[in-house]
Each structure stands twice: as C-alpha cells, then as structure tokens.
Amino acid sequence: MTDRRIPDATVARLPAYLQALVDAAEAGVRTISSDELAQAAGLNSAKVRKDLSFLGTYGTRGVGYHVAELTTEISGVLGLTDDRPVVIVGVGNLGRALASYDGFARRGFTIAALVDVDPALIGTDIAGHRVAAPDTLPAVVSDKGVGLAVLTTPAAVAQAVTDRIVDAGVTAILNFAPVHLDVPDTVTVRTVDLSTELQILSFYAHLAGDLPVATGR
Amino acid sequence: MTDRRIPDATVARLPAYLQALVDAAEAGVRTISSDELAQAAGLNSAKVRKDLSFLGTYGTRGVGYHVAELTTEISGVLGLTDDRPVVIVGVGNLGRALASYDGFARRGFTIAALVDVDPALIGTDIAGHRVAAPDTLPAVVSDKGVGLAVLTTPAAVAQAVTDRIVDAGVTAILNFAPVHLDVPDTVTVRTVDLSTELQILSFYAHLAGDLPVATGR
DNA sequence: CATTGTGAACTTATTCACAGCG
C-alpha cells in the first residue's frame, strides 16, 4: 500500500461507485457494504473492496462504508470537488445534443464555451450558449481554467482542431470523431466512437447466433 | 492456435483495423504492413500482429497483409457482411442526434425504427423516420431481423425499457443511460456514459496537475 | 531481406479465501 498509484481499471470504475453513493445518499442510506455497492454497479464485492483499498482505508469491518465520507473521498480523487468547466468544439448534431444534455451539469461539468468554425453558426445561441469562433479558445481556456474539451467535429478536421485545443492549454479530450488523435503525452484522450461500439456489439450478437439480417427466413 | 476464441481486447480493436483498411483501400493501397496498420490505429505493430493472428493466417512474410482480403475477413468476423438493422429507443436530444448521424449508415447500420413512449412524438418524422410506439417493437424486431438496439431513454426508465427490448428479441444493446442494466447473459450490453467519461478524464487532468477551476489564481 | 507469426517473459487485472477487526 506504499504505492500511491491507482490502476486504470479502478479509475474507470470510480464514477460508477460515485453514482451508486449519490443514489444511496438520496435514499437516506448512511452506510453501504461492498456487496451493495457491487450490486448497484453490476460488479462483484471483491472488486469493489480491492478498488476502494487503493484509495485508503475508508470502510468499517462488520459495517461497511460511510456513504458521505466515501463520496467526498472519491470526488476528491477524481478532481470533482469544484465545478469543472468544459468546452464543446464542433456544433453539429452531436455537439448540440451534448450542449443540451443536463447530465453534464448535474455532475459538475459546466459548459464554458461552444466553439465552431462555421460563420453561420458563430454568434447564434444554442441551448443558452453563444457559439464562439475557434480563435477565442485560448482566452476562454485560460480565463476560465478549462482543462477538458469535448470534440465533436467531423473526422477530417479532428486532428487539426485537436492541435489547436492542445495549444490552447486543454489537458484532456473526449473525442467523438472516429479517428485516432495524436497528442503530446501530457494530454489524455478518450475516444468514444459510436460506430465502433455497434461493431463490437455486432460481433457478440453474431457470436450468439443471431441472423445477420432478415433477407430470407 | 487451436483456440477458436478471440480475446475481448482484440475484438474491441477490430473496428479500428477495419477503418484503417477502408482508408487504405480508398487511397489505392493494396497491401499494408502491421506497422502501417498500427500507425493508423495508434497502436504498436506487435499488438496488431497478435490480434490478427487470432483470426488466422492472413499476412505474407516480407510483404504485409492484403488489404481487400483482410477487410473481408474482419467484416465477416464482426458480422458485418450484410447491413445490420438497428432500433433507437428514446427520442430525446441524443436519440435525435444519433438518428441524424450518417456514420452509422456509412458503416452498415440502418435504422429500422425510432421508438418513444411520448404520444406527442409518436407519428412525427425525425430525420426521415416515423417515430413508433413501444408496442410495435416485437413486430419490427422479428420482421426486420433487428439484433441491436440503441437505448437513449432517461435513466429512470432504462431498466424497464431494456426488459421490453430484450423480450422483443434484441441480443445486443448500446446503452447511453447512466445506469447499470441487468440482462440475461444471452444479451450483450455496452454502456457509454458521457459523464463517466468526463469524470475519468477529470482524474487524469487532475493528476497532471491542472487547476480544478479558475477560482482565484 | 523485410515482415509475419508466435512462444516466452512480463505486466495488469480479477478472483479467491481468510485472517483481522469493529
């Protein structure tokens, strides 16, 4: 336990624990066991305990974890103690949908700016935000302390836009463009490719023996 | 190599290889090395070779992989040789954005139906599709051979809707609701939670030492 | 002779199982 490092797989599950804890708190529960947490997150209790042990010793044997205390701890580890401003770059269908998505705000992510290159969009109002030009990015990022960007541009321009975002000082990017992005290793990228997800699912559906398509039978 | 099973981690990368191969074909390339594939997908060549070796022996030593042949092979493994019909369940902001997203169609996923419970939406036209009532699901699924569903309902109803989708005969679900879904183990679920993704990124941005928010300094 | 295919080494992640403790 002298190792301060939290495994990637654990980090990826912390948000699920946080969600379960918030739900539990809303239900008036003060204490929760690793098994109940596992249930809520669709995992097993051993994994939960191992994960939480990387954060330190927050449980009480025979009782479980104190909901409020563990919530604070996980929020702290994830860097969510204050609201985190986010910029959305690319205001197409998906960018617009994300700008209107209240789940972000509910979990502490506020939209600091919406950015697009299209002159017809710049200055218009989307979901209560004025669309800004790309050259405003550096100022917004440094003025509002933006660390996170959501990239929803077409694939063809994604790398070029990424370079600008990184230059502006963003250190983490949620990429919805279906391309691999090259960034300096000071920057973290997570790519969510909707077609890729469907293709992976297609593999397992196919494996399970479903018919490829209804041509015939 | 007597094991017919393809590791999950490999399956998750096959779509990226497929994309790289399609791009290569469009550029007129007939043959591609593991290193070039790795480059395009943001991986290393050893991983590419190991992954492809699970599919069989498709490379030529000293030369590389035949682009067209490998494309066919991966498409087959992923079950993408025919178009795959998909239903989108939940026509809120995100459902609408996905219905309009041309990336699905371009990769062989056609929208078989848009479904919502809201009577005000049922019968209206969204992105060229007529919104249907949930009770039409079983008929659509069996008539069109739908195996995949995209779930974009609010979290509160996601499990109930999932139960209906599963009953209707869908075997794979792409879930955008921020909850764990319980399904029989004949059904595969992949959950994409946008807030979770941002929270994970927040951790790494935080680690890298960015300021949580611009309050002060 | 460039590049694949793959055992072997290594690293990371998961699960087991039980001692430790409130």
Next chain:
DNA sequence: CGCTGTGAATAAGTTCACAATG
C-alpha cells in the same frame, strides 16, 4: 458475527525477440 482489507493464486492482456518464410 459480519464485513473489510489483502496477500496469494489465477487469468487476461501486452510486449519482447527471433526463428520462419514468401
């Protein structure tokens, strides 16, 4: 007694490194 915390065992994934070969 119930539940955590954790070493030890197992499994999955990645990287190395090199013989095999078109």
